[in-house]
Amino acid sequence: xxxxxxxxxxxxxxxxxxxxxxxxxxxxxxxxxxxxxxxxxxxxxxxxxxxxxxxxxxxxxxxxxxxxxxxxxxxxxxxxxxxxxxxxxxxxxxxxxxxxxxxxxxxxxxxxxxxxxxxxxxxxxxxxxxxxxxxxxxxxxxxxxxxxxxxxxxxxxxxxxxxxxxxxxxxxxxxxxxxxxxxxxxxxxxxxxxxxxxxxxxxxxxxxxxxxxxxxxxxxxxxxxxxxx
Numbered sequence: 001x002x003x004x005x006x007x008x009x010x011x012x013x014x015x016x017x018x019x020x021x022x023x024x025x026x027x028x029x030x031x032x033x034x035x036x037x038x039x040x041x042x043x044x045x046x047x048x049x050x051x052x053x054x055x056x057x058x059x060x061x062x063x064x065x066x067x068x069x070x071x072x073x074x075x076x077x078x079x080x081x082x083x084x085x086x087x088x089x090x091x092x093x094x095x096x097x098x099x100x101x102x103x104x105x106x107x108x109x110x111x112x113x114x115x116x117x118x119x120x121x122x123x124x125x126x127x128x129x130x131x132x133x134x135x136x137x138x139x140x141x142x143x144x145x146x147x148x149x150x151x152x153x154x155x156x157x158x159x160x161x162x163x164x165x166x167x168x169x170x171x172x173x174x175x176x177x178x179x180x181x182x183x184x185x186x187x188x189x190x191x192x193x194x195x196x197x198x199x200x201x202x203x204x205x206x207x208x209x210x211x212x213x214x215x216x217x218x219x220x221x222x223x224x225x226x227x228x229x
Contacts, residue, residue: 106143107142107143113219116197116217117198120180121217122199122217123217125161128162130218131162133151133162135226136229137225137226138223138226139151140221140222140224141193142220143191143196146172146191148168148173151226153165163205163213163216164213165205165206165212165213173214174192175188178200187200188200198217199216199217201214202215
């Protein structure tokens with residue numbers, strides 16, 4: 001049993017010999033003070049002074065989810081109910097509405113694309129042929145087919161993933177705070193049309209262009225070469 005320092009000191013006369021009524025009363029009072037000062041929210045006698053460093057993972061995740069909803073709400077159309085828009089994005093519900101089983105069936109010939117787009121997996125660096133694709137054309141969503149990036153926005157970042165300085169239009173993608181790594185917050189990039197996971201955006205791109213690096217999973221994209229490519 002731990003008594004913490006925030007309990008006000010109590011002036012107590014020397015404790016009498018064990019077995020006396022005075023000892024029993026003071027022992028009971030001390031226990032009550034300990035319980036009042038040291039019990040956590042679940043009723044356990046933990047040291048509260050250590051609790052800030054031991055916040056349960058569940059609370060951190062809930063806090064991250066609330067922050068995500070708030071940020072997404074701020075980006076929602078002012079004419080919409082921001083709460084509904086934020087929840088739809090958090091639940092990966094875009095204009096294309098399909099169940100997980102339907103997505104799995106649609107992407108059955110590209111099983112890893114399904115894992116990346118619908119379950120935020122990450123492909124191995126240098127594993128996608130799109131990383132070295134240099135032809136003129138358009139990169140589209142492997143899930144729903146909408147155009148996402150122009151070949152003119154692509155550059156070699158040296159990371160092993162197809163990288164772009166900007167999407168084809170700002171509205172083509174949705175950017176969402178990502179707290180899946182608790183102490184390394186990132187910005188996730190999704191296809192705005194189907195809310196499929198594409199990758200992440202970082203601010204270490206070419207300074208002579210946008211300064212951004214849209215680091216995409218190659219399996220989340222298809223490439224459509226231009227007619228003259």
